[in-house]
Amino acid sequence: MKKTVDVSLPIGPVHPVFKEPCRIKCETSGEYVINAELELGYVKKGIERIMVGRPWQEVMFLAERVCGICSVIHNYVCIEGMERINGVAVPDRAAYLRLVVNELDRIQSHLLANYSYCYTIEHETLAMYLLNLRETAMDALEYITGARVTCSYIIPGGVRFDLSPEKEQKLRTMIDHIDSELTRFVRMFEGGSLIALRSKDVGTFSREEAIESHAVGPTARASNLDNDCRLFHPTYQKLGFESVLLDEGDNYARIMLRFLEVFQSTQLIRSALDSMEKGTIRGGGEIGGGFAEWAGEAPRGELTYTIDTDEHGRVKKIGIRTPSIMNIEACVHYMIKGVHSSADVTSTYISSDPCIACNER
């Protein structure tokens, strides 16, 4: 996949719109981008190696620290993968609570991604509105789990804290607040003609290209490629989950899709709260020895954990495959190629919601 480019426009590793370091090397003619290549490897942490030899109560916290934006899903997939080894059963209430926290995390991640995009196209008003709204989702997370980012909520056999009726009521009002505020912001995004100038038909990505580049998550779904892992998750199946799809495949579609997914997430949380019945939140269960592979839908796409444990549940070997690696490749080799100005290079890159920390864990 590695291509050679004659670099005439290097962007990064330090750049005002990049949250994390990476370098995009563009070959340009004037400002028209003919070809682009990506250089990674600035923040390698080696977390998988640190996990080796440790039991779940240590691995879980390391998994969370792979990525600060999507920490809950790392916890979720890692623990569900370990549960698969021994067939640890999870009580119904705990399964729904996991879903609620995961969807709240998705809401805050999508809002942050859209904030970054609006900030990159210099629409700071909308960007700050979205960032302000994200605080509501973060507060809701803190309210349930006790921490904003490193929630450490999901443990083998259940979750750590129950949701009392008062907390549930407050969570519902928070979700309603997110819904009503976001409706206004989405109308602002849809109706803004200057936003449309910067977003529509920029960084186009067709369905065929998405299949060819193995794109995942919202990036693929905005090009009408349905590969949402939540379709195969038992708890989501119970709630009748259907993925959101858009056709256009440009920057506008990718951002719009994230907005639509936030509405879908709030709806999922509501139906999960409705179908939750009183009961236990922990079923016990020891992690034994064996091998498991488990995938879940992170805010950016499919996240896979391959876990091999010894007889006392300590990790022998672990492999994490994060979604951003496919999406960044797809972005650099397909979307950025052919954009008409250097300003669109950064906005297209941000629209694919790259997460370098996940990538280089």
Next chain:
Amino acid sequence: MASSIIWYLREFIRGEWITKFFTVKTAPLVTPPHFRGFPTLTDRECTHCLACMMICPAPDAIEVLETDGVWKPVVYPGHCIRCGLCVEACPEDVLTAGELLSVQKEDQTSFESAFHLTIDPVLCSRCGNCAVACPINKEIDPYLGGTGTAFSDEVIMRITNGEMRIINPEKCTGCKTCEETCSNHAIRVARVVVGVQEGWK
């Protein structure tokens, strides 16, 4: 272009926006009660069971120390990751972090720990360092700690007939002193933790 300007005007003449613009105040910086902060001590008495130390995922974040004959857990904020596992593991409710302790009592949740010792006979050089270093062994047979020779059958492990043998694995408290002393990484302690709730069986 014109539609954008109209949108802005409509956004900025909303009553909610105008009132917010003139009355907005930064919320006071207070730690909410549900926030899971660094563990602090309650007035309950510590029994020196070391459950907090054994479940802690961060290296050197918590220690149980004796001052004037009283055992007390000490938390090092630079190492603590505020996960709250020690609060949940403590059987005597010595520690608390935010609302965590009361929530845990309400849900009746806790953690159960078990410890397993394994020795790799290929790596083991039968030096007996682990048996001498083990604090439980020292308590059971003070002679072992001093001389390296044990006569008691009550110890956790000792060298018998030139082989390292684990005699009483159930006495292990999971402190990993043996693992740290072993020069060949032959002896290993597994801390197996299960999250439980009252009435889950």
